[in-house]
Amino acid sequence: MRIACPICGERDRREFYVKGAALERPVEGAGLEAWHAHVNLRANPAGVIAELWYHEMGCGSWLTVTRNTATHEVLKVELASESGLGGAA
Ligand SMILES: [Zn+2]
Numbered sequence: 001m002r003i004a005c006p007i008c009g010e011r012d013r014r015e016f017y018v019k020g021a022a023l024e025r026p027v028e029g030a031g032l033e034a035w036h037a038h039v040n041l042r043a044n045p046a047g048v049i050a051e052l053w054y055h056e057m058g059c060g061s062w063l064t065v066t067r068n069t070a071t072h073e074v075l076k077v078e079l080a081s082e083s084g085l086g087g088a089a
Contacts, residue, residue: 001072006079007059015057022050022064022085046070050085 001013021042026034046069053063064083066076 001074003053003063003065003074004077005055005058005061005063006077007061008055011055011058015055016063017054017056018065019052019054022052022080022083024085044069048075050083052080052085 002010003013003016004010023038026038048066048068050064050066053065055061055063062080064076064078064080064085065074067074
């Protein structure tokens with residue numbers, strides 16, 4: 001699988017560290033149940049999902065990669081800071 005980093009260009013997936021699903025964080029002041037669900041309860045769908053990937057052996061950017069987990073087709077790659085998902089620094 002190859003991922004087109006917006007900064008480095010197309011690279012092998014082994015250059016990246018995958019963190020998992022890119023989820024919206026609970027709002028400020030959200031209760032324990034909301035944080036528990038955010039941190040621990042993850043769906044594992046066979047289909048299209050947005051994930052956070054870190055370009056560990058490249059530019060060091062956090063990316064939001066939208067891909068189909070059943071086919072491994074990469075549908076979209078963007079900087080996580082621009083996708084509004086995941087909250088990665
Ligand atoms: Zn990169």
